[in-house]
Structures are given as structure tokens and as C-alpha cells.
Amino acid sequence: MNELYDGELAEEYVPGISERLGEALGAAFEAQIEKEVRGGPLPKHVAVIMDGNRRFAWAAKLPANAGHKKGREQLERVLDWVLELGIKWFTIYALSSENRLSRTENELDLLYRLYSDGLVDIAEDSRIHDNKVKVQCVGQLSELPDNVREAIDVAKQRTEGYEKHTFTVCLNYGGREEIVQAIRHLAEQVSNGELNPEQIDQKAVADQLYTAGMPDPDLIIRTSGEERISNFLLWQAAYSELYFTDVYWPMFTRREFLKAIRSYQRRQRRFGR
Numbered sequence: 609m610n611e612l613y614d615g616e617l618a619e620e621y622v623p624g625i626s627e628r629l630g631e632a633l634g635a636a637f638e639a640q641i642e643k644e645v646r647g648g649p650l651p652k653h654v655a656v657i658m659d660g661n662r663r664f665a666w667a668a669k670l671p672a673n674a675g676h677k678k679g680r681e682q683l684e685r686v687l688d689w690v691l692e693l694g695i696k697w698f699t700i701y702a703l704s705s706e707n708r709l710s711r712t713e714n715e716l717d718l719l720y721r722l723y724s725d726g727l728v729d730i731a732e733d734s735r736i737h738d739n740k741v742k743v744q745c746v747g748q749l750s751e752l753p754d755n756v757r758e759a760i761d762v763a764k765q766r767t768e769g770y771e772k773h774t775f776t777v778c779l780n781y782g783g784r785e786e787i788v789q790a791i792r793h794l795a796e797q798v799s800n801g802e803l804n805p806e807q808i809d810q811k812a813v814a815d816q817l818y819t820a821g822m823p824d825p826d827l828i829i830r831t832s833g834e835e836r837i838s839n840f841l842l843w844q845a846a847y848s849e850l851y852f853t854d855v856y857w858p859m860f861t862r863r864e865f866l867k868a869i870r871s872y873q874r875r876q877r878r879f880g881r
Contacts, residue, residue, distance in 0.1 A: 634863070637863070638862065638863040638866065641863065641866040641867060641870055642866055644870055644873075645693070645866050645869045645870050645873065646693075648870075648873040649873060650693055650694065650695060650869065650873075651695060651825075651826035651827045651849075651869065651872055652695070652696050652697055652823055652826055653695075653696070653697035653698075653699065653822070653823050653824065653825045653826050653827075654690065654695055654697070654698055654699070654825065654826065654827050654828075654829065654869075655698075655699040655700070655701070655825040655827070655828045655829070655840070655841060655845075655848070656686070656698075656699070656700050656701065656828070656829045656830070656831075657701045657828065657829070657830040657831070657837065657838065657840055658679060658682075658683065658700055658701060658702065658831060658857040659830055659831050659832035659834055659856075659857055660675075660831050660832030660833075660855075660856030660857045660858070660859075661675035661676050661678065661679040661856070661857055661858060662675050662676075663675075663832060663856055664678065664679075664856035664857070664858045664859060665678075667856070672715060673715065673718045675858060676715075676718060676719060676722060677722065678858035679857050679858050680722050680726055681858075682857055682858050682859075682860060683700065683726075685862075686860065686865065687735075687775065688735070689862055689865050690773075691735065691739050691741070691773065693869070695773075696772070696773055696774065697773070697774050697776070697822060697823060697825075698773070698774070698775050698776070699775075699776040699777075699778065699819075699822075699825060699841075700775075700776070700777055700778065701778050701781065701838075701840045702723065702777050702778055702779050702781075703719065703723070703747075703778075703779050703780055703781070704778075704780075704781060704782055704838065704839060704840070705747070705748055705751075705780050705781060705782035705785060706782060706839065720752070720753050720755065720756050721755075723756050723759065723777075723779065724753075724755045724756050724758075724759040725759075726759075727743070727745075727756075727759035727760060727762065727763040727777070728759050728762055728763070730743055730763060730775075731743065731762050731763040731766040731767060732766075736767060736770075736775075737767075737770075739772060739773055740770040740771065740772035740773060741767060741770055741772065741773040741774070741775050742767045742768060742769075742770040742771065742773070742774045742775070743763040743764065743766075743767045743775050743777070744763075744764055744774065744775070744776050744777070745760045745763070745764075745776070745777045745778075745779050746776060746777075746778055746779075746781060746818035746819060747778050747779045747780040747781035747782075747818065748780045748781070748782075748785065749779065749780065751780055752779060752780055756779070760779075774822070776819070776822070778818075778840070778841075781818070781840075782839050783837075783839045783840055783841055783842030783843065784839055784842065786817055786818050786842075786843070787813075787817070787842065787843055789816070790813055790816035790817050791813075793816045794808055794812065794813070794816060813843070814843070817843060817844070819841070819844055822844075824841075824844040824845070824846070824847065824848065825841060825844060825845060825848045826848060826849060826872065827848065827849050827850075827851060827868065827869070827872045828840070828841070828845055828848045828849070828850050828851070829851045829852075829853070829865075829868045830850070830851070830852050830853070831853055831855055831856060831857040831860050832853075832854070832855070832856050832857065833852070833853075833854040834852070835852045837850070846880075847877070847879045847880065849871075849872050849875055849877065851868040851871050851872065853867075853868070
């Protein structure tokens with residue numbers, strides 16, 4: 609189906625079109641994209657930079673905290689879409705170590721409550737257990753408040769036996785710091801005589817990262833219109849396909865998600881060759 613019939617664009621091409629007809633065209637367009645997506649190779653690992661919560665709130669003349677709450681609700685929907693498609697690995701950039709330092713104390717307190725409550729809720733969610741989703745968090749977790757670390761432990765303990773899907777939350781995370789810590793661990797092993805410098809290769813480095821044992825992301829999606837990866841999975845993203853959308857995270861639709869997957873499917877991956 610031609611992009612012309614996207615319900616979001618219908619008003620531009622057909623002046624005066626009714627809202628009902630626009631919705632019908634949009635639904636038909638989404639169904640066509642889904643058909644294409646399900647007929648093609650799906651990414652094994654999708655990562656998302658969830659950007660735009662505050663700008664969504666400001667645009668709607670709401671307090672920034674309202675945007676973060678909407679963002680949490682949106683994450684639950686996107687997780688459903690990931691599970692519907694059978695994508696095994698799903699990773700989100702929830703809070704960067706640099707961004708944490710730039711936020712006000714009140715905003716951070718709200719974010720920490722959202723993360724804490726969200727992790728406990730997800731550990732009790734029937735969808736998580738029905739789909740055998742392992743939930744884990746990575747980053748500089750020791751620097752997080754007690755309530756967040758306790759919630760992380762709850763989610764980990766209640767889902768650690770699952771292997772069908774893995775949902776990874778990057779909290780207080782920074783890609784450069786992750787690589788620095790990996791180098792330190794390798795240097796300690798060399799200093800202790802446990803490792804020869806000649807043995808340090810790409811696998812040795814990857815094994816020291818927070819994401820050790822996980823496949824690199826096939827597709828990284830960033831919302832809100834920014835076109836950079838902002839210190840997210842720097843090592844792991846070497847050959848990831850990138851998809852940028854202008855849509856703020858709380859407004860990220862299922863149709864936009866499917867368009868991202870379809871875009872990935874239409875690319876020829878060369879892995880540097």
C-alpha cells in the first residue's frame with residue numbers, strides 16, 4: 609500500500625477528509641505494514657532510546673512529571689508489541705548516568721519512584737510470566753537509591769529462571785563508563801597473571817561489559833527527532849541499524865514501531881564488509 613494512504617497523511621492529500629475515514633485508512637495502512645513485517649526477517653534484539661517525555665509534556669502544557677508518567681505507560685504498550693512479534697531481546701535506555709546529574713532533585717525522585725514501582729509491577733505482571741520474560745537491569749546500579757535497587761532485585765529474582773525473552777533496563781548507564789570498567793577488569797586480570805595481553809580480543813572485551821552474554825542489538829530506535837545514540841551501547845552498536853523518528857516517546861504508536869521494523873527489514877546488512 610502506498611504511503612499516501614497513511615491515515616496520518618490523509619488530511620494533507622485529501623482536504624476535508626473525515627476523521628472516521630482517516631482512521632480507517634490509517635488502520636488499513638497499519639495492517640499492511642504488519643503483514644509485510646510478519647513476512648520478513650525479524651530482528652532478534654531491539655533497543656530503544658526513549659526520548660521526548662519532557663518535550664511531550666511541555667508541548668501539551670503539562671508538568672514534566674506528567675510526561676514521565678505517560679512514558680512509563682507507553683513502555684508497557686511497546687513491550688506488548690515486542691512480545692506479539694516474538695522478538696527475543698528488548699533493551700531500553702531508561703536513565704543515563706550523565707542525564708541523571710542534570711535533572712532536579714524533584715524530577716529524579718519521581719523517576720526513581722516510577723522505576724521502583726514499575727519494576728515491582730512488571731515482576732508481578734502475568735504477561736511477563738506467561739511469556740517467560742527475564743527482567744534485568746544494567747548500569748552503575750550501586751549508585752541508585754535503595755528503593756530502586758530493591759525493586760531491581762525483586763524483578764531479577766522473580767524472572768531469572770526465564771529464557772524465552774529478555775527485557776533489559778539500562779539505569780544510570782553510560783556506554784563510555786561501561787567500556788572503561790571493562791578495561792579495568794581486563795587490566796586487573798593481566799596484573800594478577802590470569803590473562804596475557806595477547807589474549808585480549810573483541811570477545812574478551814564483550815565478556816566484561818554489562819551486556820555480557822547478550823547479542824548486540826540489530827535495531828536501535830530513537831524517538832523525539834534527535835539523531836544520535838547519546839552514549840548508549842557504544843561497543844554493542846557497532847553494526848546496529850538505526851531508526852530515528854520525530855515522534856515523542858509518549859506518542860510512539862504501534863504503526864511507528866512497525867515502520868521501524870519494516871525499515872530494518874529493507875536494509876542490506878554488511879557488518880563492515
